[in-house]
Amino acid sequence: MAKGKGRILSIQSHVAYGYVGGKAAVFPLQCLGYDVDVVNTVNFSNHSGYGRFGGPRASADELNQIFSIMEQNELLRPDRLLTGYVPGAEATAAVTALAKKLREHNPELIYLLDPVLGDSGRLYVAPEVVPIYRDALPLATIITPNWFEVEVLTEVKMTDAASLRKALWTLHEKYRVPHVVISSIPLKSWLTDLLPAHLRPPTTSDVDYLACIASSQSDGVSSVHAKCFPCLPGYFSGVGDLFSALVLAHFDEANIEGQASGETPLSYAASQAVSKTHAILSLTHEAASALPEDERQATDEELDAREPMRKIKRMRGRELRLIQGQDIIRGTQPIDYKKLEPWAGFWTV
Template structure:
C-alpha cells in the first residue's frame, strides 16, 4: 500500500478551457499552498456561462463511476481532503455522493468541503432534482459553503430576519449534522445590519457598500458528544465580518474562496486568538486572500483598453456578442498575478472574523 506523505485533495467540479472558475479557480491555489490535487471534471466547457455562449460537454454519471472505479482498483483514491463544487445533474451528483460516502466510511478523519453550487439571487442554474441529493449529502460534509439562496434551498427557510437565520443554522447543524457552515457574500440587508454588533458593522455600511460573511461552527466538545443532535441546548459559535463590495461582475469567486478555506482549515489546531475557532481562523485567511485577489483583478481590468471595459448593455451585447466576450475576458480572476497573495506574501493585515457574541440571544 502507498503511504501518504503529504496532504492530498480530490477536487470534483467544473472545468473550463479559458478563464478561472470551478477547478481552474481552485486547483492552482491549493497547489500553491502545498497540496497535491487530483482533479475530476464534472463538465468540460470552453468558458463559463457569463460569456453568453460556450461549447463542451457534461460528464455523465457512468463516466464518473468509471473514473472512480478505476482509481479505486489502482489504489489511487488517497485523499485526506475532498472538495466538491459544480455538478449540474442529479445522476452525476448521486455518483459523487456515492463516492463521498465510501471515502467517509474508509477515512472518517477526511476533511470534506461541500460547496452546494445550485444558484444565486433566487435563480437555479442546475436541474431542480439536484436539491434533494444535496440534502442527503449534507451529513457527509465537514464544511459547507452555501450562499444565501442555497441556504434557503437546503433548509426550506426564507431568510428574512434573525429568527429565520437561527432556524436555518439549527437545521443545518442539528438535522443535517453539519459541523461547520460558512455563508459568504451576504447582502447587508437592513435587518441584518441592525442586528450586528458594533465591533463587526463598519460605520455607514449598507447593502450597496458591503457584504457579510458568517461562519458557524459547533464547539469541539459538542462534536465529541454522541448526544449532540438530540440536545436543543447545543449552540454553535458564530463569527462574522463585513467586506467592502468591489463593483463589477466576477466569476469563480466562490470556487476560489472554498479552495482557500479548505486549504487553511485545520480542525485539530488551537487558534492563538482565544475568541477564534479553527473554522473562523480559516475563513479569515480565505476571506482576506479572496478579497485581495479581487483587488488585483479589478486593477488589471481597469488597465485594459476601453473596448474591453464597456459597460453592460443587453441590447448591444446581443447585437455584438464579442462586446460581452471582451468584457468577461478582462474580468477573469488574476490568479497568476495574485499568486503571492495566495501564498500569504505581501499583505500583513488579515481580515479577522469577529465573534458574534450573543448571536443566539438576538431577536
C-alpha cells in the same frame, strides 16, 4: 525536502480558458502545499457568463468509471475532499455516493461541500438536484453556501434574526453539518440592525457590503463569527470556487498555529479565505480598469445580444488574476486581514 500538507480530491467543473471551478481552486491549493487529484464534471471552453460556451458534461457512468479505476489502482485515498459544480441529478448522486464511500473508509476525512445550486434568487441546476444535495449534507465537514443556497437547502427565507438562526440551526441539527460558512449575504437593513456594533460597517460609507458568517458546532454548542466586507464593482466569476478552496486549505482543527485569540479553526480558515479572495478581486478589478475602453464597457443586454464580442471582451478582462496574485495566495504578500469576529449572543439576542 519540504513535506506536503496532504492530498485533496477535487471534483468540480473545468474550463479551457479562465478561472472558474477547478481552474479557480486547484492552483491555489497547490500553492498552499497540497497535492490535488482532479476529476472534471464538465469540460467547457469558458464559463457560461461569456454567452458563448460549449463542451461535454460528464455523465454518472463516466464519473463512476473514473472513480472505479482510481479505486482499483489504490489511487483513491485523499485526506480531503472538495466538491463543487456537478451537472444533473444522476452525476450529483454519483459524486455523493463516492463521498459516502470515502467517509466510510476514512472517518477523519475533511470534506468541504460547496453546494453550487444558484445565486441571486436563481437556480443554476435542475430542481431534482436539490434533494440530493440535502442528502449529502450529513457527509460534509464544512459547507460554503451563499445566502440563496442556504435558503434553498433549508427552505428558510432569511429576513430577520429568527429566520437566520433557524437556517443555521437546520444545517447544524437537522443535517448534522458541524461547520457552516455562509460565504456571502447582502447586508440589508435587517441584518445591519441585527449585527453587534463592532461588526457593522462604517455608517458613513456609500459602498454596498456583504457579510460572511461562520458557525461551528461542537457538543451541541455553536460558535458564530462574522465579518462585513465591501463589494467591488462589476461581475466576477469563480469567486465562490476560490473562496471554498481557501477555506479548505486553511482549515485545521488539530493545529491552532497562526490563530489569534478568539478565533476557531473555522473562523480562522474563513478569515484567510475572505482576506485572500478580496485581495485577488481587488487585483483583478485594478487590472480590468486599466484595459482599453472597448474591453471594459458596462453591461447592456441589448448591445451585448447584438454584439457578442462586446460581452466576451468584458468577461475576458475580468478573469481572476490568480497567477499574478500567487504571492497573495501563499501569504508572502501583505494584505488587509479581514478577521471574522465573535458574534456573542447570536443564539439568544
